[in-house]
Amino acid sequence: MRNLLLGTAMLAASTCAALAQDTVRMATEGAYPPYNFINDANEVDGLDIDVGNEICARAELDCTWVTNDWDSIIPNLVSGNYDAILAGMSITDQRDEVIDFTQAYFPPDPSAYAGMGDVDVGSAVIAAQTGTIQAAHVAETGATLVEFATPDETVAAVRNGEVDAVLADKGFLAPIVSEDPDLEFIGEDVILGKGIGIGLRESDTELKEKMDAALTSMKEDGKLAELMAKWFPDVDPNF
Template sequence: MKKLLLGAAALAFTAGAALAQDVVRMGTEGAYPPYNFINDANEVDGYDIDIGNEVCARAELTCEWVTNDWDSIIPNLVSGNYDTIAAGMSITDERDAVIDFSIPYFPADPSAYAAMGDVDVTTAVVAAQTGTIQSSHVAETGATLVEFATPDEAVAAVRNGEVDAILADKAFLTPIVDEDPDLSFIGEDIVLGKGMGIGMRESDTELKEKIDAALTSMKEDGKMAELLEKWFPGIDTDF
């Protein structure tokens, strides 16, 4: 028992010492454009990355990016494999009970259903990425939920007839629907969550203060609006 307690204490110390390190590790998925993805140069790219890099510059932090599968992205933050999550993650009460969040750097964004034809989403078989606000919403509607590890797998399931529809962030689905004449949006958009924030361990209070201060300055001087317009042309930047 004593060894277990000492191990837990050591983990707590490590998890609470992000700013004592030479490098702050920024965790992202790298598979959810335009929020985050791997570009042609095999580097992480997207809105989350631009936001994170600007935050690090303003907070005078030395940062490096780490990619991690979505379904384990919070557990690996908590266990100390990286120090933040910047991965298009919506702020929810359920997540906030496990980790802490910065102030929002993206507004509460519409989610949308897409399908190959006319579908009643309240009784259909609907795909969503595992562990997302969309999967939780589908589960609450009475539809049959089928979860996939990546959003691309969920889209493929619609195309091959494995499921009837997909629910995901509309910004992610829009270019896919635009390029595929067989896919279309159905039903009304749904606003879920409280906007997107940078996730941190609850013990990293000093890091949170630095990140919040950087994000606040980006809102005030227009840099955040500039990055929003770059990745999401026409989006409402007043939030």
């Protein structure tokens, strides 16, 4: 999933550990289906939420969900506004310098280009969400990068002709491409990141241990594979 490029972001000191609180506050974006989104009941839903709820049940944690915009989701974690991030967040070296991660609960999701016709992605105008590793990858290819605040805006930019193509997680783009006859995947997939994990403050070692133990048990008894199959039926759960 998208990898927020931290740049000069600084790790703020946390005044209290998550487990010292009555409730573990879980943050997600709520705008990146099928990882996370707001459903018809106006509740957060998706793979991230199912995984988080199962972890909380197994670790006997009292958890609550909040939503936060993508571009500030890490700064608000380190400043103590919540205690964990489950937002389709890929584990990267850049992030790991500022926050900690559990083990991965989803393999690296291929990124893919989608457009409305044959495009040379190395020289075209490409949309990507601001602050993602897809945006950094586009910039490195020599293409013209146009950044947008939300993933939906990147797709809209392709449809209205602002850009030639979008680069995003294939899991996000696949249902959009399948339902829009004007859109198609372009070229080969691009593998970015080290899999998706839960983002935590470096100081919250006890919370990390509890969550990792729950994830290990979910992998061993097949529950994680079941949740992956629910939201990503074509992804191999044995990663």
